[in-house]
Structure formats: structure tokens, C-alpha cells
Amino acid sequence: MNISQIIATELGAQETQIQAAITLLDEGATVPFIARYRKEMTGGLDDTQLRTLADRLQYLRELLERKATVLKSIEEQGKLTPELAQQIEDCDNKTALEDLYLPYKPKRRTKAQIARENGLQDLADTLFRQPETDPETFAQSFLNEQVPDIKSALDGARAILMEQFAEDAELIGRLREKLWHEAEIHAQVIDGQQETGEKFKDYFDHREAIARMPSHRALAILRGRNEGVLQAALKYQPDETPITEQSEYEKIIAQHFGLQDKNRPADKWLRDTVRLTWRAKIFLSLELEAFSKLKELADTDAITVFAKNLKDLLLAAPAGRLPTLGLDPGYRNGVKCAVVSDTGKLLDTVIVYLHQENNMLQTLSALIKKHSVKLIAIGNGTASRETDKVAGELLKLLPNMGLHKIVVSEAGASIYSASELAAAEFPDLDVSLRGAVSIARRLQDPLAELVKIDPKSIGVGQYQHDVNQSALAKSLDAVVEDCVNAVGVDVNTASAPLLARISGLNQTLAKNIVAYRDEHGAFPNRKTLLKVPRLGEKTFEQAAGFLRVLGGTEPLDASAVHPEAYPVVAKMLAKQGITAQELIGKRELISQIKAVDFIDERFGLPTIMDILAELEKPNRDPRGEFKIASFAEGVNEISDLEVGMILEGVVSNVANFGAFVDIGVHQDGLVHISALSNRFVSDPREVVKAGDVVKVKVLEVDAARKRIALSMRLDDDKTIEKSGEKRDFRQPEKSSRQNNPREKQPQNSAMADAFAKLKR
Structure with a gap:
């Protein structure tokens, strides 16, 4: 199996691109690093393509390992033929491989195995190959202590044929494909669950083609089944079809083995064998597979939806570095309030109550004046509309403060409040007030704050608790990593959770960076990062381009230009006869630089163009412009x-x-x-x-x-x-x-x- 060739075909890329990406991944390079700083090697594969490549690489390598295991197992049984070996080698998916392995897979004693031990293989073979043989007459010669009567003999022979039919890889593959494209799921409410299962009312009597069922409906039906409200079954023929009528699937089985009903003595027995093979063995197995495939596809679709929404949320435009008042609304326990500085530092906290509006206005007015607050962030939970109304009054009371109020999602704020991270950050602050801090900060910079929260708790997915949790976590972690690296972080202000998402870094290194910063002060340049404990050259290579040092000793450290490319910039500066400070941000000067003049064996045109773009707009933020929604007054419920x-x-x-x-x-x-x-x-x-x-x-x-x-x-x-x-x-x-x-x-x-x- 040529893995790189297969992936290249699937991605529509050149095999050399895929081979280069695989080499980099195997060497420990991260997807963000490869996508941003190794474009020449991969031919410009983006992060989405690289994520797909990494997933397929893992799958195909696991398939290769499984093939080796299967071949070894069959060979040890002395049953491996050149034809079978070739079929196994040609398999391009795990399902087809397992179909081929099924007849040789070690299993508990089956009815067919017991029948063979009792000498009934010849009976089965004769009735199968010579249908003109009378089953009952011929079966008499196979009676013994283990086979006391004709019925036992014929049942044993049938079990042997049913197992042989059900283990034919080509047949099973054909039936599986046909069933998937033609069958329908029929969901019905379980008697007595109509009232308790009201939320599943839409599916109390629902039929839909399984192959075309959207993920949200599939997950809803599967949830209803798991909760004991719905029963779901696969229907492969109209309900009004007589049970004795041979289905299309039974006809396929008969045709596959050359069985025809010509009114010969064994024809009816063989036809019944085919029917039982389909209805009692193959269909039940394929139905389970179909539901499993439906769940897998629905999971993938739902996870993709969640990932896209999370990316949009993380890359939402930040309100900016402005003093902010965060309000975590509530009735009985009051509105928790926290003021944070323009850098997110906690300045003040207080709890006020909606039923004491005058006192609430006075208290918050004083806080706003004291800390020159410019933004009011209101959580969108219980009592948010009432709190928003009070915030509106504050804007009227303080017209000269330049205030703006914004309702923000508070999803995950309570999770953060009770986390070890929040406890370490605010050990002396009440848990309820930590949520207000998170609400304020997520308005200032959604990305920097939301990375502190488990992505699954942010609440922008559908049926997120029903999908494969490990696959969900893997996908969301990749989204967070890509978003953080796409924006970059200020190494002198970023929190440890934010730094931990940077390419090449982990929680330990992130904590070491913060500890070094606390002990030695702000990093003057990127090179100083090499003094951080356990941060070596390889890690520096992966991380440096995504870490910014603003106002440091090296102007390029404030940009996304990687330190390895600084010599290229030095050549540009030498040719222009100017300094980095004189060039950065000067569009006219940069436009005069010819990219082709600086291409060498290491840096090609894509990297040179990236450098020029970064020099033109250093430390540019890929996130959009911040906008405020104006909810209609008087529309609260x-x-x-x-x-x-x-x-x-x-x-x-x-x-x-x-x-x-x-x-x-x-x-x-x-x-x-x-x-x-x-x-x-x-x-x-x-x-x-x-x-x-x-x-x-x-x-x-x-x-x-x-x-x-x-x-x-x-x-x-x-x-x-x-x-x-x-x-x-x-x-x-x-x-x-x-x-x-x-x-x-x-x-x-x-x-x-x-x-x-x-x-x-």
C-alpha cells in the first residue's frame, strides 16, 4: 500500500507534497508550524488539508498493521492462499478487511462447528451441490448418537450452509452497500412514553432513508432510543410485503451461490436456508452495522459543525484593551460584578441586587467612574434582560463616559469559575465572582479567555454529549490550536493556558515561560526564550513564529516573521540601505522590493511573500471588526x-x-x-x-x-x-x-x- 499516493489522490495533491508533510509530522512538527513556515516543502498545504492528512495517515497505518495481523493469523492456520493474500493486500478499508478475515477469525464454537464435528459437512455439501437429492432420505445415513433424528441432521447441515453464506466477503459487501442505499429507518414511540418523551414528538412515527438522514435527525432518534422513548428499526421492504415472499436480498444470496428453485427435492429446503441466512443472520448483523455507520457519520458531521462554530467564536473580533465591567446576572444571589483593567487584571468586585435598582445604579456608577470603565459585558443567562435594562440606565446617567454595553455568551463561565485554573489565578476570590471576571475578559479578547475553558463546555455544538467524546475532544483541541496560532500571542502578557496552545509548547513549558517572566521580567526578545527551562532549539523552532515580543530589542519579534527568516529580511534591509524600523509598516518602500531577488535554496516565493506581507502590516490580527448588536427595547420575553x-x-x-x-x-x-x-x-x-x-x-x-x-x-x-x-x-x-x-x-x-x- 502506497500511503502517500492514496492520500495525494484523496486531497488532490502531488505525492511529493504528501511525502514531505508526512516526514515533517513524523519528525514532530505541528500542523500550524508546517502550514505557516514549511510551504515550500508541502506545496502550500493549509491547516485543514494537513489535519485531514494526519487523520488519514493514522487510519491507513492502522490498516497496514491490521493486515499484517490478519495475514499472520491465517497463515498460522495453514489456510493462506496466494489469492487470499492478494485480496487482503488490495483492501483499502478496515470493513472489507474484516469481511475477508471473518471465516478465519477465531471464535467460540458455533452451531456450524458442532455440526461439522458431528459429521454433517458432507450432508450440507451434497444438498447444496445436488438439489435433486431428497433431504430427509439422504439425512438418514448421517444419524448417530450426536445426531438422533432427521430434523437434527438437517438443522446442522443448514447451520453449516448459513455460516458459509454469511461469511462470503464479496456477498456481504454487496448486500451491505445495497441495504445502506435503499433501507429506511422507522422510528416509533414506545407505548406509554408519549407524555414523558414529548421532546421526541417529531419522531413518534418517522420514516426516512438512512443514507440521506441528516446528522441532527439521526442523533435525535438515537438519543430517543437510548432514553427508552423510541424504538428504531431498519426497514428494507414495504410493510405490506407478505412474509413468505422472497426479498430482493434473498434473491441476491441465491443468485450469488447459483441456487435456483426448479421444484427439485432440496430446492425448498435450500430456499428456506437462504431466507434464514438473510433474516436471522446477515440482516441482523448488517442492521447493527448500519446503525453504527449512521452514528459514526452523524458524529463526524456534528463534530464538524461544533468545530466550525467554535472556530468562529474563538476568532470573533475582540472589543480591545479597554477597562471593562463584567456583570454575571442573577436574581436571588444578586448580580456579580467585576472590573478588569485594559490588560485583564482584576481591579474591583461587588455584588448588587436587581430589586434594589437605585442602590445598584449608584454602586455601579461609582465603579465605572473610579476605574474609567468603557465597556459593560453582560452575561446572557438568567436575569440578563433585567440586568441589560439597568446597564442601559447607566449609559444614560453617564453620557460622557463613552460607555458601551454588550450582552455576551456566558457559556462555560461557571465551569471556569470552579476550575483549578481559576482557583490558582484567584485563590481569595469567591467562586461566584470569578464568572464575572471571565465574562468581562471574554469581551476584551474572546480567544485569550475561552482557551481556559474546556471547548465542550462553550456550548456551540449540537448533540455534543451524544457524539464520540474522544473524537470530539481531538477535533476541538485542533481548532483551538489552529486559532491561537493563527492569531499569535504576546509572550509577555499571555496566560499559561493560552501559551500552552502555541505550536510546540505544552502546559509544563507554558508554566515555565510564565514563571521565568515573573522572575526576570518581560522577555526583551525571542532569543531569550531559550533560557526558559526545558525549552530547547526544536521547541523554539516550532513556537517562535507564533510568539510576539512587542516593544522589544528586535523589531521583527513583534511580527509573524520566523527568526530563521531574519537573514532574508537583513538582505532586504541591506539592499535598501535602511533599518528594520524604517521599513516595517511602510507600504511604499516594501512595494519596491522584488520578492524573486531573495529566493534561495531554503526560502521560496511563498515564504518571501509572507515576509513582505508581515512587514507591511506587522502583528496584524486576522480577526474581524468588533460590532455591537442592539436588542430592541421592550422585547425581553x-x-x-x-x-x-x-x-x-x-x-x-x-x-x-x-x-x-x-x-x-x-x-x-x-x-x-x-x-x-x-x-x-x-x-x-x-x-x-x-x-x-x-x-x-x-x-x-x-x-x-x-x-x-x-x-x-x-x-x-x-x-x-x-x-x-x-x-x-x-x-x-x-x-x-x-x-x-x-x-x-x-x-x-x-x-x-x-x-x-x-x-x-
Whole structure:
């Protein structure tokens, strides 16, 4: 197996690119480092391609190891033929390999093995090859102490044939493929669970092709089954089909083994054997496989959605280095308040109460004046609207302070508050007040604060607790790593959790950097990092380009130019006859530099162009411009909404079927994919991403089920029919879509009911 060739074909890249990337990964290089600083070697493979490459590399290497194990096992049994060995070598996936290995795989004694021990192999072979033989008459000659009667003899022979049929790799592969593309999942409510399983009402009687079932519906049905509310089964033929009628799958088995019903003595017995093989053996196994595959695909899809949303959230535009007041809303326990400086240092804390509004206004006004607060960050949890209203009064009371109030997601703030990290950072601060600090900081710099929280606790995924947790953690960790390295960090202000996400670093090295900084003061340049305990040349190579030293002794240390490329910049400066300070940020001077003049055996055009771009805009932040959403006044609860209202909100989550928007009423509304734009949309992320500020129109409100249907097509007058009839609010047509029935949305789409089937 040529692994690099296989991956190259899958990624549409050259084999030399893949080989270079594999070599770098094997040497310990990280994906961010390879993507940013080894473009010449990999031909410019980006971080997404490199992540895919790394996953496929692991899979294919595991496949090679498994092949070796299988070949050794079969050879030790003395059953390995050149043909079988070649079939095993040709396998390109683990499923096909296990199909081939199944007949030789050590297993507990089966009915077929016992039948063979009892001398019934010849009976099975004769009835299979010579159907003109009368089963009962011929079976009499096989009776003995272990086989007392004809029925026992024929049952044993049938068990042998059923095992042989069910272990035919080619047949199983064909049936598996056919079942996956043709079968439907039928979900039904379990009697007596109608009331307790109300949240699964959309699936009380639901049928859908398994191959076309979206991940959110698949995970919902699987969750309902796990909770004992739903029963789910795979249906491969219409319910009205007589049980005695031979299915298409049984016909395939018969044809595969050349069995035909010509009314010969053994034909009926063989036909029954085929039926039992399919219904009692093969189908049950393939049904389990199908559900497992559905879960795996749904997990992958859901994890991808979570990862994309997390990336959008982490790369949300920072409000900037401004003194900020964080408010963690609450009724009984009060509103926890924390003021942090422009660098995120905790300055002051207090707890105020909403029912004492005058006192709350006075206390917060004093805090704002004392610390020259510019931003007010309000957590979006319980009592956030009431707290936001008070913040609005503060803006009116202090018109000259230049205040801005922003409602931010507080997802994960409580997790951070009770963490060891928070305890180490604020050992003397009450747990409840730590959340307010986190809320304030995540407005200043979402990335720097959110890296302190387990990504799974940030809450931008769908069915995140149902998916494969190790795969989820791996994917989210990769997202965090890519985001942190894409932005870069100031080595003299970054926290240990943030530094730990830098290429080449880990928690121990991050703590060592902070400890060195605390003892010796700010790092004057990148080279000083080599004095940090356990930070060697290899680690420095991986990390240096992503660590910034602002205002240090080396101007280039404030940029993403890697120290290994400093000689290239030195040549540019020598040719221009100027210093680095005179060149950095000067677009006209940089435009005069010809990149081709500085290409050598180590640094090619991609790296030179990156250097010039960085010199033009040193330490540029890839994140967008910070925007503030203005929630409508007087719209605080779901009961305040009216059909036709046009509101402003923040996209809180994006799924494959649409986007959820926070419009300030404690319940996010859904903009279905069909209502995102006047054009056809195949992926909601083409239009929106988490954190975007958007305008939406209220289409329908179901207060009882806490569902709000919204639209971003503000000029569309069509709303959902309250009579229960099918809505006339369709996804704009795409020409190729009309001829592709696979892309049509099922009319009983459960998640679309949040948009299409709401009832008052």
C-alpha cells in the first residue's frame, strides 16, 4: 500500500507534497508550524488539508498493521492462499478487511462447528451441490448418537450452509452497500412514553432513508432510543410485503451461490436456508452495522459543525484593551460584578441586587467612574434582560463616559469559575465572582479567555454529549490550536493556558515561560526564550513564529516573521540601505522590493511573500471588526414577540439546517436554511457564522414549546400557515437541485418543524 499516493489522490495533491508533510509530522512538527513556515516543502498545504492528512495517515497505518495481523493469523492456520493474500493486500478499508478475515477469525464454537464435528459437512455439501437429492432420505445415513433424528441432521447441515453464506466477503459487501442505499429507518414511540418523551414528538412515527438522514435527525432518534422513548428499526421492504415472499436480498444470496428453485427435492429446503441466512443472520448483523455507520457519520458531521462554530467564536473580533465591567446576572444571589483593567487584571468586585435598582445604579456608577470603565459585558443567562435594562440606565446617567454595553455568551463561565485554573489565578476570590471576571475578559479578547475553558463546555455544538467524546475532544483541541496560532500571542502578557496552545509548547513549558517572566521580567526578545527551562532549539523552532515580543530589542519579534527568516529580511534591509524600523509598516518602500531577488535554496516565493506581507502590516490580527448588536427595547420575553417584527440579534449557533439567533428573549430563534437568503444556500455558513450581528423577521412564535421561527429575508411577506397546512416558504431553487432527489428535504423533517410546523 502506497500511503502517500492514496492520500495525494484523496486531497488532490502531488505525492511529493504528501511525502514531505508526512516526514515533517513524523519528525514532530505541528500542523500550524508546517502550514505557516514549511510551504515550500508541502506545496502550500493549509491547516485543514494537513489535519485531514494526519487523520488519514493514522487510519491507513492502522490498516497496514491490521493486515499484517490478519495475514499472520491465517497463515498460522495453514489456510493462506496466494489469492487470499492478494485480496487482503488490495483492501483499502478496515470493513472489507474484516469481511475477508471473518471465516478465519477465531471464535467460540458455533452451531456450524458442532455440526461439522458431528459429521454433517458432507450432508450440507451434497444438498447444496445436488438439489435433486431428497433431504430427509439422504439425512438418514448421517444419524448417530450426536445426531438422533432427521430434523437434527438437517438443522446442522443448514447451520453449516448459513455460516458459509454469511461469511462470503464479496456477498456481504454487496448486500451491505445495497441495504445502506435503499433501507429506511422507522422510528416509533414506545407505548406509554408519549407524555414523558414529548421532546421526541417529531419522531413518534418517522420514516426516512438512512443514507440521506441528516446528522441532527439521526442523533435525535438515537438519543430517543437510548432514553427508552423510541424504538428504531431498519426497514428494507414495504410493510405490506407478505412474509413468505422472497426479498430482493434473498434473491441476491441465491443468485450469488447459483441456487435456483426448479421444484427439485432440496430446492425448498435450500430456499428456506437462504431466507434464514438473510433474516436471522446477515440482516441482523448488517442492521447493527448500519446503525453504527449512521452514528459514526452523524458524529463526524456534528463534530464538524461544533468545530466550525467554535472556530468562529474563538476568532470573533475582540472589543480591545479597554477597562471593562463584567456583570454575571442573577436574581436571588444578586448580580456579580467585576472590573478588569485594559490588560485583564482584576481591579474591583461587588455584588448588587436587581430589586434594589437605585442602590445598584449608584454602586455601579461609582465603579465605572473610579476605574474609567468603557465597556459593560453582560452575561446572557438568567436575569440578563433585567440586568441589560439597568446597564442601559447607566449609559444614560453617564453620557460622557463613552460607555458601551454588550450582552455576551456566558457559556462555560461557571465551569471556569470552579476550575483549578481559576482557583490558582484567584485563590481569595469567591467562586461566584470569578464568572464575572471571565465574562468581562471574554469581551476584551474572546480567544485569550475561552482557551481556559474546556471547548465542550462553550456550548456551540449540537448533540455534543451524544457524539464520540474522544473524537470530539481531538477535533476541538485542533481548532483551538489552529486559532491561537493563527492569531499569535504576546509572550509577555499571555496566560499559561493560552501559551500552552502555541505550536510546540505544552502546559509544563507554558508554566515555565510564565514563571521565568515573573522572575526576570518581560522577555526583551525571542532569543531569550531559550533560557526558559526545558525549552530547547526544536521547541523554539516550532513556537517562535507564533510568539510576539512587542516593544522589544528586535523589531521583527513583534511580527509573524520566523527568526530563521531574519537573514532574508537583513538582505532586504541591506539592499535598501535602511533599518528594520524604517521599513516595517511602510507600504511604499516594501512595494519596491522584488520578492524573486531573495529566493534561495531554503526560502521560496511563498515564504518571501509572507515576509513582505508581515512587514507591511506587522502583528496584524486576522480577526474581524468588533460590532455591537442592539436588542430592541421592550422585547425581553418570548411573549413580547409579534409576527412581523424586525429585530437585530447575534448568531449564537449554526447547524446544517439553519442558524440560531439570540434576539434577547432568553430563547434563541431559528432561521431555517431556506430563510437565510433569497438565493439557494447549501451550507448556512455561506451566509452567517457564530457571532455575526444580523437583522431578522419574526415569522412564528410557539411559547409553549419555546420555539421561534425567524427569517433573514426581510422583504418576504410569507409567513407560516397557522391552520397547520404546509408552509409556502421554500428554499430558493438551484438548477441542478431539481434533478437530484437525494437533496430534497423530507416533508416530515423533524428539525424543520421548528420552522415549518409550529402550532399555537
